[in-house]
Amino acid sequence: MAMLFIVVAVLLQQILLVAAAPSVIIVGAGFSGISAAKTLSDAGIKDFLILEATDHIGGRIRQQNFAGINIEIGANWVEGVNGGQLNPIWEMANKIQLRNFYSDYSNLSANTYKQGGGLYDASEVQNSIDVADGVNEDGEKLSQSLPSSGRQDISILTMQRLKNHVPSTPLDMVIDYYNFDYEFAEPPRVTSLQNTVPLATFANFGEDVYFVADQRGYQSVVYYVAKQFLKSDKTGAITDSRLMLNKVVREIRYSAQGVTVVTEDGSVYNADYVMVSASIGVLQTKLIKFTPDLPKWKILAMYEFDMAVYTKIFVKFPTKFWPEGNGTQFFLYANERRGYYGIWQSFEREYPGSNVLLVTVTDEESRRIEQQSDEDTKAEIMQVLKEMFGKSIPDATDILVPRWWSNRFFKGTFSNWPIGVNRYEFDQIRAPVGRVYFTGEHTSEHYNGYVHGAYLAGIDSANMLIKCMKKGMCRFDIKPKDA
Secondary structure (H helix, E strand, O other), rough: OHHHHHHHHHHHHHHHHHHOOEEEEEEOOOOOOOOOHHHHHHHOOOOEEEEEEOOEEOOOOOOEOOOEEEHHHHHHHHEEEEEOOOOHHHHHHHHHOOOEEOOOOOEEHHHEEEOOOEEEOHHHHHHHHHHHHHOOOOOOOOOOOOOOOOOOOHHHHHHHHHHHHHOHHHHHHHHHHHOHHHOOOOOOEEEEEEOOOHHHHHHHOOOOOEOOOOOOOOOHHHHHOOOOOOOEOOOOOOOOEEEEEOEEEEEEEEOOOOOOEEEEOOOOEEOOOOEEOOOOOHHHHOOEEEEEOOOHHHHHHHHHOOOEEEEEEEEEEOOOOOOOOOOOOEEEEEEOOOOOOOOOOOOOOOOOOOOOEEEEHHHHHHHHHHHHOOHHHHHHHHHHHHHHOOOOOOOHHHOOOOOOOOOOOOOEEEEOOOOOOOOHHHHHHHHOOEEEEEEHHHHOOOOOOOOOHHHHHHHHHHHHHHHHHOOOOOOOOOOOOOO
Protein backbone atom coordinates (compact mmCIF):
# COMPACT_ATOMS: atom_id res chain seq x y z
CA MET A 1 0.00 0.00 0.00
CA ALA A 2 2.83 2.40 0.89
CA MET A 3 4.45 1.72 -2.48
CA LEU A 4 1.16 2.47 -4.22
CA PHE A 5 0.95 5.85 -2.50
CA ILE A 6 4.49 6.64 -3.61
CA VAL A 7 3.73 5.74 -7.22
CA VAL A 8 0.56 7.84 -7.18
CA ALA A 9 2.43 10.79 -5.65
CA VAL A 10 5.12 10.61 -8.33
CA LEU A 11 2.51 10.45 -11.09
CA LEU A 12 0.66 13.43 -9.65
CA GLN A 13 3.89 15.40 -9.46
CA GLN A 14 4.64 14.63 -13.10
CA ILE A 15 1.12 15.65 -14.11
CA LEU A 16 1.48 18.94 -12.24
CA LEU A 17 4.83 19.58 -13.86
CA VAL A 18 3.38 19.00 -17.32
CA ALA A 19 0.40 21.23 -16.53
CA ALA A 20 2.67 23.96 -15.27
CA ALA A 21 5.11 23.74 -18.18
CA PRO A 22 5.70 27.21 -19.66
CA SER A 23 5.10 28.08 -23.28
CA VAL A 24 8.57 29.60 -23.62
CA ILE A 25 11.87 29.14 -21.83
CA ILE A 26 14.30 32.03 -22.18
CA VAL A 27 17.95 31.12 -21.67
CA GLY A 28 19.75 34.12 -20.20
CA ALA A 29 18.63 37.27 -18.38
CA GLY A 30 20.89 39.74 -20.13
CA PHE A 31 19.24 42.77 -21.70
CA SER A 32 18.12 40.86 -24.80
CA GLY A 33 16.59 38.06 -22.72
CA ILE A 34 14.77 40.52 -20.45
CA SER A 35 13.64 42.56 -23.45
CA ALA A 36 12.35 39.44 -25.19
CA ALA A 37 10.45 38.36 -22.07
CA LYS A 38 8.80 41.78 -21.73
CA THR A 39 7.76 41.71 -25.38
CA LEU A 40 6.18 38.29 -24.89
CA SER A 41 4.44 39.51 -21.74
CA ASP A 42 3.10 42.59 -23.52
CA ALA A 43 1.66 40.27 -26.19
CA GLY A 44 -0.19 38.27 -23.54
CA ILE A 45 2.29 35.39 -23.42
CA LYS A 46 3.03 35.42 -19.71
CA ASP A 47 3.73 31.72 -19.06
CA PHE A 48 7.47 31.92 -19.70
CA LEU A 49 10.45 30.92 -17.60
CA ILE A 50 13.79 32.76 -17.60
CA LEU A 51 16.84 30.65 -16.70
CA GLU A 52 19.91 32.74 -15.84
CA ALA A 53 23.33 31.17 -15.26
CA THR A 54 24.64 33.87 -12.89
CA ASP A 55 23.24 35.36 -9.69
CA HIS A 56 21.99 38.56 -11.35
CA ILE A 57 20.28 39.94 -14.42
CA GLY A 58 21.89 42.29 -16.92
CA GLY A 59 24.51 40.05 -18.49
CA ARG A 60 27.46 42.11 -19.68
CA ILE A 61 26.02 45.25 -18.08
CA ARG A 62 27.65 44.68 -14.73
CA GLN A 63 28.54 46.86 -11.75
CA GLN A 64 31.24 46.09 -9.20
CA ASN A 65 32.56 47.88 -6.15
CA PHE A 66 36.16 49.00 -6.42
CA ALA A 67 38.04 51.28 -4.05
CA GLY A 68 34.82 52.38 -2.40
CA ILE A 69 32.93 53.27 -5.59
CA ASN A 70 30.66 51.28 -7.88
CA ILE A 71 32.19 51.09 -11.34
CA GLU A 72 31.07 49.40 -14.55
CA ILE A 73 33.21 46.44 -15.57
CA GLY A 74 31.12 45.84 -18.71
CA ALA A 75 29.11 48.27 -20.83
CA ASN A 76 29.77 51.84 -19.69
CA TRP A 77 28.60 54.32 -22.31
CA VAL A 78 25.28 55.27 -23.83
CA GLU A 79 26.52 55.48 -27.42
CA GLY A 80 24.62 57.38 -30.07
CA VAL A 81 23.03 60.49 -28.56
CA ASN A 82 21.75 63.88 -29.79
CA GLY A 83 20.97 62.74 -33.33
CA GLY A 84 17.89 62.56 -35.50
CA GLN A 85 16.40 59.58 -33.67
CA LEU A 86 16.10 58.96 -29.94
CA ASN A 87 18.25 56.12 -28.66
CA PRO A 88 15.94 53.96 -26.50
CA ILE A 89 18.66 53.52 -23.88
CA TRP A 90 19.14 57.29 -23.65
CA GLU A 91 15.40 57.65 -23.16
CA MET A 92 15.47 55.13 -20.29
CA ALA A 93 18.54 56.75 -18.76
CA ASN A 94 16.75 60.08 -18.66
CA LYS A 95 13.58 58.59 -17.21
CA ILE A 96 15.41 57.04 -14.27
CA GLN A 97 17.84 59.99 -14.04
CA LEU A 98 20.90 57.84 -14.57
CA ARG A 99 24.00 59.87 -13.71
CA ASN A 100 26.13 60.28 -16.84
CA PHE A 101 28.78 62.53 -18.38
CA TYR A 102 29.58 63.59 -21.92
CA SER A 103 32.86 62.09 -23.14
CA ASP A 104 34.95 64.69 -24.97
CA TYR A 105 37.84 63.25 -26.97
CA SER A 106 38.56 66.40 -28.96
CA ASN A 107 41.84 67.33 -27.23
CA LEU A 108 43.80 64.10 -27.64
CA SER A 109 46.40 65.83 -29.81
CA ALA A 110 47.55 67.75 -26.71
CA ASN A 111 47.51 64.67 -24.48
CA THR A 112 49.55 61.99 -26.23
CA TYR A 113 52.60 60.64 -24.41
CA LYS A 114 55.78 59.17 -25.86
CA GLN A 115 57.31 55.84 -25.04
CA GLY A 116 60.26 56.74 -22.84
CA GLY A 117 58.70 59.95 -21.54
CA GLY A 118 57.35 63.33 -22.54
CA LEU A 119 54.44 64.61 -24.58
CA TYR A 120 54.31 64.72 -28.35
CA ASP A 121 53.92 68.14 -29.88
CA ALA A 122 50.22 68.70 -30.53
CA SER A 123 50.84 69.57 -34.19
CA GLU A 124 52.68 66.29 -34.74
CA VAL A 125 49.79 64.33 -33.25
CA GLN A 126 47.26 66.32 -35.28
CA ASN A 127 49.20 65.56 -38.44
CA SER A 128 49.06 61.84 -37.61
CA ILE A 129 45.31 62.17 -37.05
CA ASP A 130 44.90 63.90 -40.42
CA VAL A 131 46.86 61.17 -42.19
CA ALA A 132 44.72 58.54 -40.49
CA ASP A 133 41.60 60.39 -41.66
CA GLY A 134 42.83 60.12 -45.26
CA VAL A 135 41.44 61.85 -48.31
CA ASN A 136 38.65 61.10 -50.74
CA GLU A 137 39.01 60.66 -54.50
CA ASP A 138 38.74 64.42 -55.02
CA GLY A 139 41.69 65.06 -52.75
CA GLU A 140 39.55 66.47 -49.97
CA LYS A 141 40.03 65.50 -46.36
CA LEU A 142 37.17 63.46 -44.94
CA SER A 143 37.65 65.28 -41.63
CA GLN A 144 40.23 67.58 -40.10
CA SER A 145 40.28 65.76 -36.78
CA LEU A 146 38.76 62.85 -34.96
CA PRO A 147 35.04 63.28 -34.25
CA SER A 148 34.16 64.32 -30.74
CA SER A 149 33.07 60.78 -29.92
CA GLY A 150 36.16 59.22 -31.45
CA ARG A 151 33.91 56.86 -33.40
CA GLN A 152 33.98 56.47 -37.17
CA ASP A 153 32.76 53.75 -39.49
CA ILE A 154 35.22 50.87 -39.41
CA SER A 155 34.78 50.01 -43.07
CA ILE A 156 35.51 53.54 -44.28
CA LEU A 157 38.51 53.80 -41.98
CA THR A 158 39.77 50.41 -43.11
CA MET A 159 39.61 51.40 -46.77
CA GLN A 160 41.41 54.67 -46.07
CA ARG A 161 44.02 52.82 -44.03
CA LEU A 162 44.76 50.23 -46.69
CA LYS A 163 44.71 52.80 -49.49
CA ASN A 164 46.73 55.59 -47.96
CA HIS A 165 48.73 54.61 -44.93
CA VAL A 166 49.67 51.57 -42.88
CA PRO A 167 50.72 52.77 -39.40
CA SER A 168 54.22 51.76 -38.33
CA THR A 169 55.44 54.36 -35.83
CA PRO A 170 54.29 54.29 -32.18
CA LEU A 171 52.35 57.52 -32.69
CA ASP A 172 50.60 56.36 -35.86
CA MET A 173 49.79 53.01 -34.25
CA VAL A 174 48.15 54.50 -31.17
CA ILE A 175 46.01 56.80 -33.37
CA ASP A 176 45.08 53.78 -35.48
CA TYR A 177 44.30 51.80 -32.33
CA TYR A 178 42.11 54.62 -31.06
CA ASN A 179 40.24 54.82 -34.37
CA PHE A 180 39.56 51.09 -34.61
CA ASP A 181 40.19 49.00 -31.54
CA TYR A 182 38.88 51.42 -28.93
CA GLU A 183 35.45 51.09 -30.53
CA PHE A 184 35.49 47.60 -32.04
CA ALA A 185 37.98 45.84 -29.72
CA GLU A 186 39.78 44.39 -32.74
CA PRO A 187 42.24 45.68 -35.34
CA PRO A 188 40.97 46.58 -38.81
CA ARG A 189 40.23 43.73 -41.19
CA VAL A 190 40.17 43.51 -44.96
CA THR A 191 37.03 45.25 -46.20
CA SER A 192 34.72 45.16 -49.19
CA LEU A 193 33.16 48.05 -51.07
CA GLN A 194 29.65 47.08 -49.96
CA ASN A 195 30.36 48.06 -46.34
CA THR A 196 30.87 51.78 -46.81
CA VAL A 197 27.93 53.25 -44.94
CA PRO A 198 28.38 54.97 -41.58
CA LEU A 199 27.62 52.97 -38.46
CA ALA A 200 23.87 53.05 -37.90
CA THR A 201 24.29 53.79 -34.19
CA PHE A 202 25.88 57.17 -34.86
CA ALA A 203 24.12 57.92 -38.14
CA ASN A 204 20.70 57.36 -36.58
CA PHE A 205 21.10 58.33 -32.95
CA GLY A 206 23.90 60.90 -33.02
CA GLU A 207 27.68 61.14 -32.64
CA ASP A 208 27.77 61.87 -28.91
CA VAL A 209 28.53 59.30 -26.21
CA TYR A 210 27.88 59.55 -22.46
CA PHE A 211 29.75 57.73 -19.72
CA VAL A 212 27.51 56.21 -17.04
CA ALA A 213 28.79 56.82 -13.49
CA ASP A 214 25.81 56.09 -11.27
CA GLN A 215 26.14 54.25 -7.97
CA ARG A 216 22.94 52.35 -8.84
CA GLY A 217 24.75 50.98 -11.87
CA TYR A 218 24.13 50.98 -15.61
CA GLN A 219 22.20 47.76 -14.97
CA SER A 220 19.44 50.04 -13.65
CA VAL A 221 18.12 50.30 -17.21
CA VAL A 222 17.73 46.51 -17.30
CA TYR A 223 15.90 46.53 -13.98
CA TYR A 224 13.75 49.40 -15.24
CA VAL A 225 12.52 47.15 -18.07
CA ALA A 226 12.34 43.99 -15.94
CA LYS A 227 10.18 45.53 -13.23
CA GLN A 228 7.56 46.46 -15.79
CA PHE A 229 6.54 42.81 -16.07
CA LEU A 230 8.29 40.89 -13.25
CA LYS A 231 7.14 41.10 -9.65
CA SER A 232 9.45 42.79 -7.14
CA ASP A 233 9.34 43.53 -3.42
CA LYS A 234 9.48 46.85 -1.59
CA THR A 235 13.29 46.87 -1.69
CA GLY A 236 13.27 46.61 -5.47
CA ALA A 237 14.51 43.02 -5.56
CA ILE A 238 12.84 40.90 -8.23
CA THR A 239 10.85 38.09 -6.62
CA ASP A 240 8.98 36.74 -9.63
CA SER A 241 9.10 32.94 -9.78
CA ARG A 242 9.40 33.12 -13.57
CA LEU A 243 12.99 34.29 -13.15
CA MET A 244 15.39 31.63 -11.87
CA LEU A 245 19.00 32.59 -11.12
CA ASN A 246 22.05 30.31 -10.91
CA LYS A 247 20.52 28.01 -13.50
CA VAL A 248 23.26 26.98 -15.93
CA VAL A 249 21.71 25.51 -19.06
CA ARG A 250 23.79 22.61 -20.39
CA GLU A 251 21.51 20.95 -22.90
CA ILE A 252 18.60 21.89 -25.15
CA ARG A 253 16.67 19.02 -26.69
CA TYR A 254 14.26 20.00 -29.42
CA SER A 255 11.78 18.32 -31.73
CA ALA A 256 8.66 19.18 -33.67
CA GLN A 257 6.64 18.58 -30.48
CA GLY A 258 8.50 20.87 -28.08
CA VAL A 259 11.74 21.51 -26.19
CA THR A 260 13.43 20.19 -23.07
CA VAL A 261 16.04 22.24 -21.24
CA VAL A 262 18.46 20.57 -18.83
CA THR A 263 20.47 22.59 -16.31
CA GLU A 264 23.75 21.83 -14.59
CA ASP A 265 22.05 21.00 -11.30
CA GLY A 266 20.07 18.24 -12.97
CA SER A 267 16.79 20.10 -13.29
CA VAL A 268 14.69 19.44 -16.37
CA TYR A 269 12.24 21.96 -17.86
CA ASN A 270 9.81 21.42 -20.73
CA ALA A 271 8.21 24.05 -22.95
CA ASP A 272 6.79 24.63 -26.39
CA TYR A 273 9.66 26.91 -27.44
CA VAL A 274 13.04 28.10 -26.22
CA MET A 275 14.67 31.50 -26.80
CA VAL A 276 18.47 31.37 -26.47
CA SER A 277 20.10 34.70 -25.58
CA ALA A 278 23.59 33.37 -24.82
CA SER A 279 26.43 35.36 -26.40
CA ILE A 280 27.92 34.30 -29.72
CA GLY A 281 31.09 33.49 -27.76
CA VAL A 282 29.19 31.00 -25.60
CA LEU A 283 27.45 29.49 -28.63
CA GLN A 284 30.89 28.82 -30.10
CA THR A 285 31.79 26.69 -27.06
CA LYS A 286 30.39 23.42 -25.74
CA LEU A 287 28.65 24.94 -22.72
CA ILE A 288 25.21 24.31 -24.24
CA LYS A 289 24.66 21.05 -26.09
CA PHE A 290 21.90 20.99 -28.71
CA THR A 291 20.17 17.69 -29.32
CA PRO A 292 19.99 17.02 -32.21
CA ASP A 293 23.00 19.04 -33.35
CA LEU A 294 22.17 22.35 -34.93
CA PRO A 295 22.15 22.31 -38.74
CA LYS A 296 25.46 22.94 -40.46
CA TRP A 297 24.24 26.26 -41.88
CA LYS A 298 23.52 27.49 -38.36
CA ILE A 299 26.85 26.34 -36.96
CA LEU A 300 28.75 27.94 -39.85
CA ALA A 301 26.85 31.18 -39.34
CA MET A 302 27.74 31.27 -35.64
CA TYR A 303 31.43 30.82 -36.44
CA GLU A 304 31.36 33.59 -39.05
CA PHE A 305 31.15 36.15 -36.27
CA ASP A 306 33.85 37.28 -33.85
CA MET A 307 33.46 37.63 -30.10
CA ALA A 308 35.62 40.60 -29.21
CA VAL A 309 37.31 41.19 -25.85
CA TYR A 310 37.31 44.74 -24.46
CA THR A 311 38.93 45.11 -21.05
CA LYS A 312 38.66 48.17 -18.83
CA ILE A 313 41.33 48.00 -16.11
CA PHE A 314 40.76 50.22 -13.08
CA VAL A 315 43.75 51.32 -10.99
CA LYS A 316 43.61 53.06 -7.59
CA PHE A 317 46.28 55.47 -6.28
CA PRO A 318 46.78 57.24 -2.94
CA THR A 319 47.07 60.65 -4.67
CA LYS A 320 46.63 62.19 -8.12
CA PHE A 321 49.64 62.82 -10.33
CA TRP A 322 47.98 63.20 -13.74
CA PRO A 323 46.76 66.45 -15.36
CA GLU A 324 43.36 67.84 -14.38
CA GLY A 325 40.99 70.34 -15.94
CA ASN A 326 39.20 70.75 -19.23
CA GLY A 327 40.58 68.77 -22.14
CA THR A 328 42.68 66.39 -20.04
CA GLN A 329 40.34 63.52 -19.19
CA PHE A 330 41.45 61.23 -22.03
CA PHE A 331 45.09 60.69 -22.90
CA LEU A 332 47.10 58.31 -25.08
CA TYR A 333 50.36 56.42 -24.64
CA ALA A 334 52.28 55.55 -27.81
CA ASN A 335 54.30 52.35 -27.67
CA GLU A 336 56.14 50.33 -30.28
CA ARG A 337 53.81 47.46 -29.32
CA ARG A 338 50.39 48.23 -30.75
CA GLY A 339 47.63 48.27 -28.13
CA TYR A 340 49.95 48.19 -25.11
CA TYR A 341 48.10 50.21 -22.42
CA GLY A 342 47.38 52.92 -24.97
CA ILE A 343 44.13 54.65 -23.95
CA TRP A 344 43.62 56.25 -20.54
CA GLN A 345 40.81 58.03 -18.75
CA SER A 346 40.61 59.92 -15.46
CA PHE A 347 37.49 60.55 -13.39
CA GLU A 348 37.67 64.10 -12.04
CA ARG A 349 33.94 64.63 -12.68
CA GLU A 350 32.62 61.07 -12.59
CA TYR A 351 34.16 59.90 -9.30
CA PRO A 352 35.55 62.99 -7.51
CA GLY A 353 38.31 62.21 -5.04
CA SER A 354 38.55 58.56 -6.06
CA ASN A 355 42.10 58.79 -7.45
CA VAL A 356 41.25 56.10 -9.98
CA LEU A 357 42.49 55.75 -13.54
CA LEU A 358 41.05 53.58 -16.28
CA VAL A 359 43.16 52.03 -19.02
CA THR A 360 41.59 50.09 -21.88
CA VAL A 361 43.10 47.09 -23.63
CA THR A 362 41.54 44.80 -26.21
CA ASP A 363 41.83 41.61 -28.24
CA GLU A 364 45.20 39.84 -27.86
CA GLU A 365 46.35 42.12 -25.04
CA SER A 366 43.10 41.39 -23.17
CA ARG A 367 43.61 37.65 -23.49
CA ARG A 368 47.25 37.91 -22.44
CA ILE A 369 46.43 40.02 -19.40
CA GLU A 370 43.57 37.74 -18.32
CA GLN A 371 46.04 34.87 -18.10
CA GLN A 372 48.58 36.64 -15.91
CA SER A 373 48.34 37.73 -12.28
CA ASP A 374 46.96 41.11 -11.31
CA GLU A 375 50.29 41.90 -9.70
CA ASP A 376 52.06 41.40 -13.03
CA THR A 377 49.52 43.63 -14.73
CA LYS A 378 49.93 46.29 -12.07
CA ALA A 379 53.71 46.20 -12.52
CA GLU A 380 53.36 46.69 -16.29
CA ILE A 381 50.96 49.57 -15.77
CA MET A 382 53.26 51.27 -13.26
CA GLN A 383 56.14 51.06 -15.71
CA VAL A 384 54.02 52.76 -18.40
CA LEU A 385 52.78 55.48 -16.02
CA LYS A 386 56.32 56.20 -14.82
CA GLU A 387 57.36 56.71 -18.44
CA MET A 388 54.53 59.21 -18.85
CA PHE A 389 54.66 61.04 -15.52
CA GLY A 390 58.06 60.32 -13.98
CA LYS A 391 59.53 57.79 -11.60
CA SER A 392 58.45 59.63 -8.45
CA ILE A 393 54.72 58.87 -8.83
CA PRO A 394 53.14 56.75 -6.06
CA ASP A 395 52.53 53.05 -6.54
CA ALA A 396 49.02 51.82 -7.21
CA THR A 397 47.23 50.54 -4.13
CA ASP A 398 44.61 48.44 -5.89
CA ILE A 399 43.70 47.11 -9.32
CA LEU A 400 40.63 45.55 -10.92
CA VAL A 401 41.01 43.43 -14.05
CA PRO A 402 37.71 42.08 -15.45
CA ARG A 403 38.03 38.68 -17.15
CA TRP A 404 35.19 38.45 -19.64
CA TRP A 405 37.04 36.15 -22.03
CA SER A 406 37.80 33.60 -19.31
CA ASN A 407 34.24 33.60 -18.02
CA ARG A 408 32.44 30.56 -19.46
CA PHE A 409 29.10 32.40 -19.33
CA PHE A 410 30.27 35.21 -21.65
CA LYS A 411 33.56 34.35 -23.46
CA GLY A 412 34.09 37.98 -24.40
CA THR A 413 32.39 41.35 -24.32
CA PHE A 414 30.53 41.89 -27.59
CA SER A 415 30.22 40.56 -31.12
CA ASN A 416 31.74 41.94 -34.30
CA TRP A 417 30.48 41.35 -37.79
CA PRO A 418 33.59 40.65 -39.86
CA ILE A 419 33.93 43.01 -42.78
CA GLY A 420 32.16 41.51 -45.79
CA VAL A 421 29.43 39.71 -43.85
CA ASN A 422 26.17 40.40 -45.64
CA ARG A 423 22.43 40.18 -45.07
CA TYR A 424 22.43 36.46 -45.87
CA GLU A 425 24.72 35.69 -42.93
CA PHE A 426 22.67 37.99 -40.70
CA ASP A 427 19.48 36.13 -41.57
CA GLN A 428 21.18 32.85 -40.68
CA ILE A 429 22.59 34.02 -37.35
CA ARG A 430 19.20 35.07 -36.04
CA ALA A 431 17.08 32.43 -37.81
CA PRO A 432 15.24 29.92 -35.58
CA VAL A 433 15.86 26.21 -35.83
CA GLY A 434 12.48 24.59 -35.39
CA ARG A 435 11.27 25.57 -31.93
CA VAL A 436 14.66 27.03 -30.94
CA TYR A 437 14.85 30.81 -31.32
CA PHE A 438 17.89 33.03 -30.89
CA THR A 439 18.45 36.57 -29.66
CA GLY A 440 21.26 38.76 -28.35
CA GLU A 441 23.17 41.80 -29.52
CA HIS A 442 24.85 39.61 -32.16
CA THR A 443 21.45 39.15 -33.85
CA SER A 444 20.93 42.92 -34.27
CA GLU A 445 21.36 43.81 -37.93
CA HIS A 446 22.35 47.42 -37.35
CA TYR A 447 23.37 47.70 -33.70
CA ASN A 448 25.38 44.61 -32.82
CA GLY A 449 27.87 45.20 -30.04
CA TYR A 450 25.82 47.94 -28.36
CA VAL A 451 23.48 48.04 -25.37
CA HIS A 452 20.64 49.33 -27.53
CA GLY A 453 21.41 46.50 -29.95
CA ALA A 454 20.79 43.93 -27.22
CA TYR A 455 17.58 45.63 -26.14
CA LEU A 456 16.18 45.95 -29.66
CA ALA A 457 17.28 42.44 -30.66
CA GLY A 458 15.22 41.00 -27.81
CA ILE A 459 12.15 42.79 -29.12
CA ASP A 460 12.76 41.68 -32.72
CA SER A 461 13.36 38.03 -31.83
CA ALA A 462 10.33 37.92 -29.53
CA ASN A 463 8.14 39.34 -32.28
CA MET A 464 9.32 36.56 -34.60
CA LEU A 465 8.27 34.02 -31.99
CA ILE A 466 4.95 35.78 -31.38
CA LYS A 467 4.13 35.54 -35.09
CA CYS A 468 4.78 31.83 -34.88
CA MET A 469 2.75 31.28 -31.72
CA LYS A 470 -0.21 33.49 -32.59
CA LYS A 471 -0.35 33.49 -36.37
CA GLY A 472 1.17 30.13 -37.22
CA MET A 473 4.00 31.77 -39.16
CA CYS A 474 6.61 29.19 -38.19
CA ARG A 475 8.39 26.05 -39.31
CA PHE A 476 9.00 22.93 -37.26
CA ASP A 477 11.22 21.16 -39.78
CA ILE A 478 14.25 20.73 -37.55
CA LYS A 479 16.00 18.06 -39.62
CA PRO A 480 19.58 19.36 -40.10
CA LYS A 481 20.19 20.49 -43.66
CA ASP A 482 23.18 21.88 -45.47
CA ALA A 483 22.62 25.41 -46.68
